[in-house]
Amino acid sequence: MDFSRPSCNPWRWLTLLASLLTCGICQASGQIFISPDSLMGVENFRTILTLENVPEDVLEYSWYRGMDNSTGNMIFSYKPPNTRHPGPLYSGRENVTRTGSLVVRMSALNDTGNYTVQVDTSNGTQTATGWLEIIKLRDDPDISANVSANASMLVEGMDSVVANCLTNSSNIKWYVNFVPTSGNNRMTISPDGKTLVIHGVSRYDHSLQCAIEDVPEILQRSDTISLTVAYGPDYVSLLTEPYAFNGVLRAVIGSYVQLECTGYSRPVVTYHWIHNGSLLSISEKNLTLPSLSWEQMGSYRCIVENLETQLAFYRDVTIQPPLSRPLPTVKRELYIPGYLVIILIILATTGGAYMCRVLVYALQLSCSRRRNLS
Template sequence: MDLSRPRCRPWRKLVLLASLLACGIHQAFGQMFISPDSLIGVKGFRTVLVLENASQDAQEYSWHRGAEDTVENMIVSYKPPSNSWLSGPMFSGRENVTKLGDLVIRRSAFTDTGNYTVRVDTGNETQRATGWLEIQELESNPEIWVNTSSVVEDVDSVAAICYTNATNVRWYVDYTLVSSNDRMTISPDLKNLTIHRVTRQDRQLYCEIDTIMEIPRRSEILSLTVAYGPDEVLLSTSPSIFKGVLSAKIGSQVDMACTAFSVPSPKYHWSHNGSLLSFSDASITLPSLAWEQMGRYRCIVDNPVTQLTMYREFQIQTPREEHSCCCKQRFLHLRSQSDLRYDIFPDFSP
């Protein structure tokens, strides 16, 4: 099959297209011919034998099985002026002739293989042409295999095999056609793909082949589960944090929450002044802030599959004016306790 040769005329919209073998030769002599001379059709698909350089004032097109245009070999004939057609002994019920004289065979079968002869009558002359049609089986979809479907980003690799007899194999990763690069390698026979460093974008994987007349056939789509993250810990609080400090009054409510992008979903832990808290949720609420709840808080996020851990921390303090007032009250309280000690022990002097 030579796809580089010119075509005599554009193909109309067909289910099946064929290559042109000898169009240039026929066109040079201006004689009628079947395009192409040798056509490969696919079982179960529609096949069209296109008539080229036929007389424009044709009064009848008749198609025949074999190399002769005898009455016994006639499939069907069509008369454009009267828009009538007549079936012959070789008519199977699947053939039809277009207004341009092309023969259409629906649901092509292996028994359709053979020579076809067309006769065109103009009233003044008769033209004849013969072509060969071969019906072949469409190759089945290729099968695909991968060594693993659960991987860790930037750590694991994936090896895939496309099981097919085709020589033209294409690989798609996340529905994008790929080729060998610094992250992927495709074998010389195109049937093996290795992704050396899997990323989170490598979610779907499949191979595709071209069969008869370049009809593509695709394998099943395999989904990869790529573990990644956490990438970043995002912290949200009420009241808001400013320069790493959350200012809140004693007795007020404090809400703290952190999130992270990670697959699978990460685990959350909280610590207060270096001590791990019993909370295992992404958020904590302190309904009435107490003195002992002041200090440094840390939200810890870890992914048990990737074994990556990240954290964000901040400080809870009272507002500056309240902090000064409270310190003064505590000082006066301690001072009063000291004076009381002097009254109980008058002889004691510090």
């Protein structure tokens, strides 16, 4: 699709040229004028006739159809701040903004023609006239916009996508995720604007689209190419119940134990569990042990894998019984009352004297026996 050009009526173009020249003179003199950029509209689109050089002390804006600002030709008038009056030529599609611009919704081809604005101020009245041309969109396969890409299934950071805008127009715009782009360190646009290359696609690249702009601010967009970018996993997390500290989970025999493994990627990861070096048949993210046994003790490894990106991460945890605690030692101190100490000292003293006497008596008996034998 593209825009048809206005019919070759030389008088219309002479009128438009005269309007442009008049606008230049008005701009230089400070006179109000209708912006030339707003004097072209498209059928079924909104058209805004914008005023320039508008003074600040405006009392009323009045818009007329044609070059005559008579009451019968009035479309709409607006008195700031809130008074609005439709005129005889009001069709229900017109309005005047707070800055005095005329808005025409759903512009029609018969809206083409001269428009006059009258601006009343405290210092007098100013008028300006401009020729509005409404053009029609039409189907034209030679200058329509279509888009193609070398691939739509991609891997983040590894693949690049090359998109081509198939059109004969030279005014091409590119949109990534419906946001206009003019190229950057990651994206390159060819000199003729027809080719866009995204180097090392990102997971955030969702769609591609091109558009042609043969009339300012009126875009003909192509269909959208949706991108599916595989990525990840970036990491893996392993949550346990009971809580594991420094990779060790302490649990008693017969208790409930659950291991929950999580990894995020596109497409979703596949899960593998390894127990003491042996691959388990479980391929889910959760590993549940309702009643822990001795055979279930040991090391566990969760592996998350993305088959598209060929990336894998793992996390380990070891299940061990609780640490055995030694029996507490009780320190006892011997306490002897003072009076008992005195008694023990007396007994020790008397007992020592008695023992000395016994030893002396025994020595005496031994000596007397030796004498008798001699």
